[in-house]
Amino acid sequence: MDAHEFGYFTEENSVEVVTNRNKNTQNPRLKEVMEVITRKLHEAVKEIEPTDEEWMHAIQFLTKTGQICDDYRQEYILLSDILGVSMLADAIQSRRPSGATENTVLGPFHVGEVPEMEMGSNICLDQKGEPMLVHGCIRDLAGNPLKGARIDVWQANDEGFYDVQQRGVQPDFNLRGVFHTGEDGRYWFKAIKPRYYPIPDDGPVGQLLGMLGRHPNRPAHFHYLITLDGYQKLTTHIFDPDDKYIHSDAVFGVKESLMAEFKRIDDPAKVKEHGFSDVYYDVEYDFVLAQSTDKETAA
Ligand code: BEZ
Ligand code: FE
Numbered sequence: 001m002d003a004h005e006f007g008y009f010t011e012e013n014s015v016e017v018v019t020n021r022n023k024n025t026q027n028p029r030l031k032e033v034m035e036v037i038t039r040k041l042h043e044a045v046k047e048i049e050p051t052d053e054e055w056m057h058a059i060q061f062l063t064k065t066g067q068i069c070d071d072y073r074q075e076y077i078l079l080s081d082i083l084g085v086s087m088l089a090d091a092i093q094s095r096r097p098s099g100a101t102e103n104t105v106l107g108p109f110h111v112g113e114v115p116e117m118e119m120g121s122n123i124c125l126d127q128k129g130e131p132m133l134v135h136g137c138i139r140d141l142a143g144n145p146l147k148g149a150r151i152d153v154w155q156a157n158d159e160g161f162y163d164v165q166q167r168g169v170q171p172d173f174n175l176r177g178v179f180h181t182g183e184d185g186r187y188w189f190k191a192i193k194p195r196y197y198p199i200p201d202d203g204p205v206g207q208l209l210g211m212l213g214r215h216p217n218r219p220a221h222f223h224y225l226i227t228l229d230g231y232q233k234l235t236t237h238i239f240d241p242d243d244k245y246i247h248s249d250a251v252f253g254v255k256e257s258l259m260a261e262f263k264r265i266d267d268p269a270k271v272k273e274h275g276f277s278d279v280y281y282d283v284e285y286d287f288v289l290a291q292s293t294d295k296e297t298a299a
Pocket of ligand 1: 081107108109200218251
């Protein structure tokens, strides 16, 4: 079809003209994506009717978002997070049978090559914060315990910072650990009671949140990345339901099923049994892994 059949670009035929111009796109997925994006974007512009000033403002926002990105800071992912796009994409990518633990955002603070620890170890390396016992079981959908599951956990400290945000202040790999389950599928480790914290808000995304009348905080949580051959990778958190931001997570990561009770334990017998010196917190949460689909195994 000749480009000219659509005539020259007008406000009315804008989608057809642009989409037709892209007709020779080789990659069918790119072609499909560009068609949808063109249609939706033009629809938005037609509804918004931006002034020249507003259009320039949008360009400057995107420019600043790019300029603040580096190897450690990904402002575009943060933008996707606060728009709910990260959680929406994840929901689509991780549809699971009912009963399987749900996914949530990975976030920017996961690091590789975290030292493997013996089950029961304390991931807090600087003795700061209120002690906590974190435990539970990894199971399949039928309730059988899963042996050999790799559990990668990480959390912020009691001031709301990850170790990588405070290099030289916190020890390297503070509040991180990798564990493997045995025959009984159980896991347990010592940590500290996490606290809410703000996502990085000193850039354009933080500025946008402010203009939208939103706070930048995430409710207290532990991050988990659980893997086992034959099962779908589980990227998730457990959340403290009593946190003041539990209903307004800046990145929409909270799911009802991921809330766990953070119990305060002051029974001296329990304090002694678990090797604490005083009051501690306890959270128990079982994770259920779904088997990989054929598609994932082949990939
Ligand atoms: C986090 O939980 O570590 C996180 C998630 C999304 C954006 C920023 C931080
Ligand atoms: Fe986090």
